[in-house]
Amino acid sequence: MSVFRAGYRAAALAACLACVLTSCSLQTTPAAGAVGANVPHTPAPAFSGKLVTGAPFSSTSFRGHVVILDFWGSWCGPCQAEQPHITALARTFIPKGVRFLGIDERDNDASALAFIQADHVPYTSINDASAAVAGLYGVDAPPYIIVINAHSVIVGRYLGTTAGIAQQLRSMGV
Numbered sequence: 001m002s003v004f005r006a007g008y009r010a011a012a013l014a015a016c017l018a019c020v021l022t023s024c025s026l027q028t029t030p031a032a033g034a035v036g037a038n039v040p041h042t043p044a045p046a047f048s049g050k051l052v053t054g055a056p057f058s059s060t061s062f063r064g065h066v067v068i069l070d071f072w073g074s075w076c077g078p079c080q081a082e083q084p085h086i087t088a089l090a091r092t093f094i095p096k097g098v099r100f101l102g103i104d105e106r107d108n109d110a111s112a113l114a115f116i117q118a119d120h121v122p123y124t125s126i127n128d129a130s131a132a133v134a135g136l137y138g139v140d141a142p143p144y145i146i147v148i149n150a151h152s153v154i155v156g157r158y159l160g161t162t163a164g165i166a167q168q169l170r171s172m173g174v
Contacts, residue, residue, distance in 0.1 A: 067148040074115035
């Protein structure tokens with residue numbers, strides 16, 4: 001009977017591990033041709049909430065600026081792999097006036113702050129534990145980056161990649 005239990009436990013562990021490893025890839029692809037800079041230009045929904053540091057935040061504070069929204073989670077392996085690339089983008093474009101904001105999905109502040117500190121993330125994040133902001137922007141799962149122009153219009157959507165973002169920002173005159 002212990003062989004049966006060990007086999008059952010191994011199968012259950014394998015199933016759980018598969019769920020964890022694939023959870024970040026639950027995102028659905030937008031309509032054909034609607035990734036990168038080739039997306040329908042739609043108004044960026046306004047939102048407010050609490051930064052992972054506890055301070056209040058409103059997206060209206062970014063009006064008039066190009067904005068990068070980085071949807072991520074400390075529990076997301078692909079987010080961890082992508083973070084050095086996003087950090088490099090931020091270090092290049094923050095001095096040029098681009099505003100970066102992390103949207104920390106389905107996480108707690110302690111885990112988020114540990115991730116931010118460990119990876120030396122140069123911008124703050126809002127806590128989106130309920131994924132309400134993600135829902136406003138049609139983001140099913142991280143990693144996901146949205147580019148918003150200075151007129152508060154979504155002009156880019158990037159699913160699990162930073163490839164093309166720097167080029168898009170430069171084409172916008174940043």
